[in-house]
Amino acid sequence: MGVVHSMYTETFPPKSKFSTKDIPDLSGKVIIVTGANTGIGKETAKALLEHNAKVYIAARSSEKATKAIQELKTATGKEALYLKLDLADLKSVKAAVEEFSTKEKELHVLFNNAGVMIPPIEQLTAQGYDLQFGTNVIGHFYFTKLLIPLLVAGAKSSPDGKARVVNTSSSGSLFTKTIRFDALRDTAARKKAGTQEMYFQSKLGNVLFANELAKRYGDQGIVSTSLNPGNIRTDLQRNAGKFLMFFLELTLWDAPYGALTQLWAGTSPEGANLNGKYLIPWARIGTGNKAGNDPKLQGDLWKWLEEQTENI
Structure with missing residues (x-):
């Protein structure tokens, strides 16, 4: 009943009390958005630029990022910066932080x-x-960990003494009970689990990582959250089959809605x-998967x- 209730409240939310008009002036704020070339x-980057933030679009494709930066400049009058980042290659992650x-x-x-x-x-x-x-998990973990010194410095320079790490999970995090460490590499267990289960695993991983980060670095001014942005119509669904897309389309919202919760x-x-x-x-604040609040699983994943x- 808990998962069903959570799914319903997250799929059919009440009207938002927060809008991009409520974002304060972000002059002087340095912000990175991974995957900001689309969706x-x-x-998210558009709203940040509209409120005067210095925004880095961290993405794998320089061509797609350049196109997005130009489109955002046309829309906002402000120009984002490109940071080359391939989260599926840990050496690229390290190079991105060195460049930044x-x-x-x-x-x-x-x-x-x-x-x-x-x-x-x-x-x-x-x-x-x-x-x-x-x-979704390992690349973002490594990227965040390498950026901790700069986040701590950012917290110290902020009027509220905080820097923020916002981790985009999804309602998929509700559909698995633990992390199957035997399935995270190219193993028989992974192939048996299948691609949909591995997606659920990664989204629970986002929540676990966010919660452990909150515990480890909260006293240094880092505020770590995880979230379900909603069922949003983006190219993230490009690998979904026609049958699945038929049902997804019944519950999908346009991309601007998806940015609201993480901008908040x-x-x-x-x-x-x-x-x-x-x-x-x-x-809104939700409850999420109880597995995401398991301190042992959080610690095991971090290790x-x-x-x-x-x-x-």
Whole structure:
């Protein structure tokens, strides 16, 4: 009953009390949005630019990012900056942080927004992990961990003493009970689980990581949240079959709605007090999967993630 109730309230949310007009002036704020060349990330970047933030679009394709930056400049009059980042290659993640660190000494908000959804099961990351878990969880973990010093510096320079890490999960996090560590590489267990289960695994992983980050770095001014942005019509569904898309279309909202909850977490005065919270559409605190609040599973995943990234 809990999952059914959560799914209903997250799929059919009440009218939002928060809009992009409520975002305060962000002059002087340095913000990274991963995957901001399209979909929810692009809408997030648009609202941030409209409120005078310095926005880095972190994406794999320079061609797509350049196109998005131009479109955003036309729409807002403000120009975002490109940061080359391939979350499916940990060496690229490290290089991206090194490049960013030559340009900025502080980071005020990190939107871990990029994601992969139900690609062919054969697809792996450069280091041989499941593409979804590797991109959605491992890549974002490593990116965030390397940016911690700049986030701490950003918190110290902020009037409220906070920097924010906003982790985009989904309602898919509700549909699995634990992390299957034996299925995260190219194993028989992974192939047996299938691509949809691996998506659910990655989305629960986003919540677990966000909660552990909140515990470890909250006392240094880092506010970490995870969220379901809503069922949003983007190219994230490009790998969904016609049968699945038929049902998805009945519940999909346009991309601007998907940006609302993460913008609330990342920019609003209330967002400074949301450390460790799971957020749901539109701009509300939810309960999420109880597995996401399991302190042992949070710690186990963090330890595993550190082990996978320690020698990059």
